[in-house]
Amino acid sequence: MKSKNKAFLLLLLALSLLASCSSTSYMLDAKTLRSDLDVGQALTQAGLTEVTISYPEVYYDGVDWYAALVETLEKAQSYIILETFLGSECDQNQKVFDILARKASEGVKVYFVNDGVGFFDMTESKEYLRPFYYLEDVGVKILTVNPVSGNRLIGLTHMLYRDHRKMVVVDGLYVALGGMNLNYVSMNAHENGGQRDSMYLFKSPSLAERLMKDFVDFWNDHDWRLVSEADFPPWQISCPEASITAYLANQYGKSRTIIAKAYGILLSHAQKKVEFLPYLPYMDNSMVKAIANAAQNAEVKILVPFDSRRAPRVAAQYAFLDLMETGATVYRENANDNSNGLLHEKLMIVDGQYSVVGSMNYNFRSMTLSDEIALIIDSKDLASQLGDHFDSLLEDGRPLTAEEAQSYKTLEGALRFAMVIIGG
Amino acid sequence: MKRPIAIALILTVCLSAYAILAPNRTLGYGASLSGSSSATVDASLNLRHTLLNLPVLTPSLDYSLTLSSSVDGLHIRGIRAQASLTLFRTLEHPMRFVAVNPTAWSPEISAGLDYRFRQGTFWVLEAKVFKFEERDFIYEWVCPYVCFSTTFREVDEWGITLMRFTCLI
Numbered sequence: 001m002k003s004k005n006k007a008f009l010l011l012l013l014a015l016s017l018l019a020s021c022s023s024t025s026y027m028l029d030a031k032t033l034r035s036d037l038d039v040g041q042a043l044t045q046a047g048l049t050e051v052t053i054s055y056p057e058v059y060y061d062g063v064d065w066y067a068a069l070v071e072t073l074e075k076a077q078s079y080i081i082l083e084t085f086l087g088s089e090c091d092q093n094q095k096v097f098d099i100l101a102r103k104a105s106e107g108v109k110v111y112f113v114n115d116g117v118g119f120f121d122m123t124e125s126k127e128y129l130r131p132f133y134y135l136e137d138v139g140v141k142i143l144t145v146n147p148v149s150g151n152r153l154i155g156l157t158h159m160l161y162r163d164h165r166k167m168v169v170v171d172g173l174y175v176a177l178g179g180m181n182l183n184y185v186s187m188n189a190h191e192n193g194g195q196r197d198s199m200y201l202f203k204s205p206s207l208a209e210r211l212m213k214d215f216v217d218f219w220n221d222h223d224w225r226l227v228s229e230a231d232f233p234p235w236q237i238s239c240p241e242a243s244i245t246a247y248l249a250n251q252y253g254k255s256r257t258i259i260a261k262a263y264g265i266l267l268s269h270a271q272k273k274v275e276f277l278p279y280l281p282y283m284d285n286s287m288v289k290a291i292a293n294a295a296q297n298a299e300v301k302i303l304v305p306f307d308s309r310r311a312p313r314v315a316a317q318y319a320f321l322d323l324m325e326t327g328a329t330v331y332r333e334n335a336n337d338n339s340n341g342l343l344h345e346k347l348m349i350v351d352g353q354y355s356v357v358g359s360m361n362y363n364f365r366s367m368t369l370s371d372e373i374a375l376i377i378d379s380k381d382l383a384s385q386l387g388d389h390f391d392s393l394l395e396d397g398r399p400l401t402a403e404e405a406q407s408y409k410t411l412e413g414a415l416r417f418a419m420v421i422i423g424g
Numbered sequence: 425m426k427r428p429i430a431i432a433l434i435l436t437v438c439l440s441a442y443a444i445l446a447p448n449r450t451l452g453y454g455a456s457l458s459g460s461s462s463a464t465v466d467a468s469l470n471l472r473h474t475l476l477n478l479p480v481l482t483p484s485l486d487y488s489l490t491l492s493s494s495v496d497g498l499h500i501r502g503i504r505a506q507a508s509l510t511l512f513r514t515l516e517h518p519m520r521f522v523a524v525n526p527t528a529w530s531p532e533i534s535a536g537l538d539y540r541f542r543q544g545t546f547w548v549l550e551a552k553v554f555k556f557e558e559r560d561f562i563y564e565w566v567c568p569y570v571c572f573s574t575t576f577r578e579v580d581e582w583g584i585t586l587m588r589f590t591c592l593i
Contacts, residue, residue, distance in 0.1 A: 116524070143525060144524045144525055146560075147523065147524040147525065149523075149524065151523075151561075151563060151589055152561055152589070152591070154453075154454050154455050154589045154590075154591055155560075155561060155589075155591030157591070157593060158560060158561075158591055158593075221448055221449075221559065222525075222559050222560065223525065223526065223559060224513075224515055224526055224527075224528050224557075224558075224559065225515070225526060253448075254448065
């Protein structure tokens with residue numbers, strides 16, 4: 001090929017990549033980080049929705065969460081929305097699918113959203129997964145977001161975008177958010193190979209109403225079977241338990257910026273301490289700088305889980321030095337019996353006041369390429385409870401030294417990091 | 425070489441800007457494979473622009489750049505521009521198995537110009553009977569087309585688009 005032609009093709013390729021390029025720079029943007037606003041004002045200014053929630057029930061074990069999910073779904077009279085990233089039927093979650101089928105046959109509106117990579121689950125769940133499309137026959141409406149199939153390979157841009165949210169909404173009152181999928185490793189006990197993770201169950205008519213408005217918008221953008229807000233009537237009875245202020249960041253569709261903005265605001269407002277479970281710290285420069293901003297004024301503790309899978313572990317290790325250079329204290333979870341169940345939890349606690357929970361990791365993919373859901377809860381009591389939990393996790397960790405972090409800056413680490421910065 | 429680069433640059437910038445500003449699912453890109461009576465196998469890169477998202481009689485514009493393989497070897501055959509009209513959409517059809525999510529059957533007719541670098545300009549008519557749509561993706565199979573001379577007096581060639589997949593952004 002002539003050199004001119006090569007140059008032309010390279011130019012086109014570069015332009016195509018540039019056109020689809022994403023950035024997290026707005027998390028440091030002056031418009032986002034307005035110092036004249038308090039945290040709540042800054043979050044709402046950035047587009048988050050203020051809601052009120054009850055004090056949540058917190059679940060760290062898949063078996064406990066499974067029981068709570070079953071109980072919550074059984075209460076449904078009007079509608080159920082269940083959204084998950086990795087969804088598959090297995091013995092460990094069979095009851096959930098049975099309830100969805102029964103409720104749909106009883107006339108409850110049941111919508112089940114899962115991401116298209118669910119059947120390419122790379123966790124241990126792949127040994128156990130079963131399809132669930134038979135649910136359509138009993139009236140459950142299933143949407144698979146960006147399905148992965150040979151025909152659709154032409155849509156590479158679509159393949160990059162994934163729906164990583166995990167959410168349950170029942171009857172305009174019950175809302176659950178967190179990191180647990182609806183698959184074998186999330187629904188299993190730690191001692192049987194289940195992941196360590198968290199789910200939060202709230203009563204909140206205002207949160208449910210906001211989520212249903214977003215759901216109608218999202219569903220109609222993806223499915224021909226149109227729905228309307230009238231299909232999901234709001235909860236009519238007062239809910240005095242819902243008295244805690246929280247801020248919802250529901251990231252989907254064309255503009256994926258709101259999660260990063262929320263992190264940017266919280267980190268820039270930190271004055272005392274930040275306790276952080278990022279799960280996969282595959283960050284770009286802006287994300288590193290946001291942590292450095294926090295570390296200027298506050299004590300930042302970051303716990304990175306031990307991942308027994310080599311590829312993500314080596315990639316995460318590559319980021320350790322960058323994390324340390326922010327001024328944060330970086331803890332590495334020890335490889336022991338506990339770490340056999342991967343710590344999949346995502347959590348940030350700021351100044352013993354604000355707790356960030358939801359589906360998002362602190363990585364480039366969650367900030368720019370995935371649909372994610374985060375709730376920032378303004379509660380000292382909850383922050384204290386979650387802080388104790390964070391401290392208990394730290395007991396299984398050790399602070400990294402600069403020498404150790406430096407030793408992970410290898411060519412293999414760089415290559416694996418380059419792969420996962422987009423891949424997640 | 426300078427002119428094609430400049431055109432490609434302008435097109436890329438314009439399309440990128442449009443893709444950001446356009447309403448969801450009105451711009452698409454894709455690829456197709458077809459065979460013609462001129463003993464060629466053609467692979468095309470396609471762009472699609474839905475002008476108005478109507479429930480029936482949806483108008484759109486389709487552009488394609490075709491790479492052709494024949495006994496003469498591999499060459500860029502030409503470009504095709506068509507105006508298309510989706511006649512209707514219905515979820516009630518027996519081909520639900522074509523995709524994971526529910527698809528709408530949405531037959532379409534197209535008419536336009538086929539410019540071949542070696543042969544000149546022809547009219548083209550295409551019937552897309554087996555066209556199925558998800559919200560973000562279009563599947564088309566076995567779409568016959570006919571190319572006429574510009575005077576419509578003679579059929580130059582006919583062919584079948586075996587498959588065409590379009591990703592809507």
